[in-house]
Amino acid sequence: MRITTCLVALLLCSAALLLPGNVSAQVPEEPTFATDIAPILYRSCVNCHRPGQIAPMSLINYREVRPWARSIKNKVETRAMPPWHLDRRLGIQSFKNDPSLTDDEISTISSWVDNGAPQGNPADTPMPPEFAPADAWQIGEPDVVVTFPTYTVPAAGPDLFGDLFTEIGIEEDRYITSIQTRPVGDKAREVVHHALSYAVETDDAGDSMGGGLFLVEYASGKQAEIYPPDSGLLLPGGTQARLSYHLHSIGEETDANVELGINFLPKGTEPKHIRYSSQLGGSQGQTIGVLDVPAGEIARSDGYTRFNKAARITMFQPHMHMLGKYQCIEFIYPTQPVRAETVNCAGFDYNWHMNYNYADDAAPLIPAGTILHVTSWHDNSSANRGNIDPKNWVGSGGRTIDEMGFAWIGWTDLSDEEYEAEVAARAKARETDD
Numbered sequence: 001m002r003i004t005t006c007l008v009a010l011l012l013c014s015a016a017l018l019l020p021g022n023v024s025a026q027v028p029e030e031p032t033f034a035t036d037i038a039p040i041l042y043r044s045c046v047n048c049h050r051p052g053q054i055a056p057m058s059l060i061n062y063r064e065v066r067p068w069a070r071s072i073k074n075k076v077e078t079r080a081m082p083p084w085h086l087d088r089r090l091g092i093q094s095f096k097n098d099p100s101l102t103d104d105e106i107s108t109i110s111s112w113v114d115n116g117a118p119q120g121n122p123a124d125t126p127m128p129p130e131f132a133p134a135d136a137w138q139i140g141e142p143d144v145v146v147t148f149p150t151y152t153v154p155a156a157g158p159d160l161f162g163d164l165f166t167e168i169g170i171e172e173d174r175y176i177t178s179i180q181t182r183p184v185g186d187k188a189r190e191v192v193h194h195a196l197s198y199a200v201e202t203d204d205a206g207d208s209m210g211g212g213l214f215l216v217e218y219a220s221g222k223q224a225e226i227y228p229p230d231s232g233l234l235l236p237g238g239t240q241a242r243l244s245y246h247l248h249s250i251g252e253e254t255d256a257n258v259e260l261g262i263n264f265l266p267k268g269t270e271p272k273h274i275r276y277s278s279q280l281g282g283s284q285g286q287t288i289g290v291l292d293v294p295a296g297e298i299a300r301s302d303g304y305t306r307f308n309k310a311a312r313i314t315m316f317q318p319h320m321h322m323l324g325k326y327q328c329i330e331f332i333y334p335t336q337p338v339r340a341e342t343v344n345c346a347g348f349d350y351n352w353h354m355n356y357n358y359a360d361d362a363a364p365l366i367p368a369g370t371i372l373h374v375t376s377w378h379d380n381s382s383a384n385r386g387n388i389d390p391k392n393w394v395g396s397g398g399r400t401i402d403e404m405g406f407a408w409i410g411w412t413d414l415s416d417e418e419y420e421a422e423v424a425a426r427a428k429a430r431e432t433d434d
Contacts, residue, residue, distance in 0.1 A: 032120025175232030281374025315410030
């Protein structure tokens, strides 16, 4: 299904340009760096914008920030920074890992820049936060760190696909509570397009049997996955780790070193629910909504997945490639008459595969028989700065220059009784708040 370039371009631009509204009472009349701007940067920006981290400049002190003042204003007004591409105009807005700025914070920065970006009294500047080392884990120190064999990516050549195997070192069954894939070093981050980790069984000779239990996906800019408190994923004892990789060259020979950090529930402990993660609602390769992006155009594709059990949705993450611009997830409920609800939409930036972890009291609850509808938009026009060649048709495929369109969804199954109980508890909580 296609829609016109003009219509989608308007949709994409309006989703991105969410400028701050009228200045409220929470915005100081004459903001300064020392009292007003530094606290915002320290909370939401300098975790990346500091020496040794992935951002291109440090924003620790006034001397570093002042030359970038107008650029900072532009980036926060368009909500390009901090990276959080969720459309704020619709759907659920309560997430565990939301680093985005409030409208008041954006207005404060805009007012500060428009007034000449004054420093204020240097003595009023708070101390910068103390950070863990640049290569610290987002999940804390893992219970287990799995180090995959090094793969040397040549300076030039086609995309590389394959598998790496190594021992996990866990001999008894354990339940995972948080997990993170980490390319080691800036150059490794550049060559790892994506990596899927699995737990695989071995034969009598100790050789991997392939396939395996899916554990976690990594793509550029993705954060760790931290499961809800009452959930976990069983990691069978005695299994190996398999890393299914997609690597690409960056103009210089680079070692792709990848680690997998895992935390567990205490030994002998079982969670109330199993936490699943899978790519759902894929549009590529299906009879309905085959991914077809003509040269110079913007195209839409649709995919569908049915949930056979009631579920609590814990995470949503769009996945596309270089042409991906925008994605929505909708639930079609098994009611009479049929009712559909758009739960979230998000812009997409290939360099930031954002995963949106729902707050526990806002995570969508869906009954058995609900259909997930994923709609993805791909921009193959010359207006898309990430487009390598707008004169070429693009379709489904695994290479970086090919396209995909699906959502990574995290969820826990619920019994019908658990679903009804959680729905009733939510309704009672809303009555109490009112």
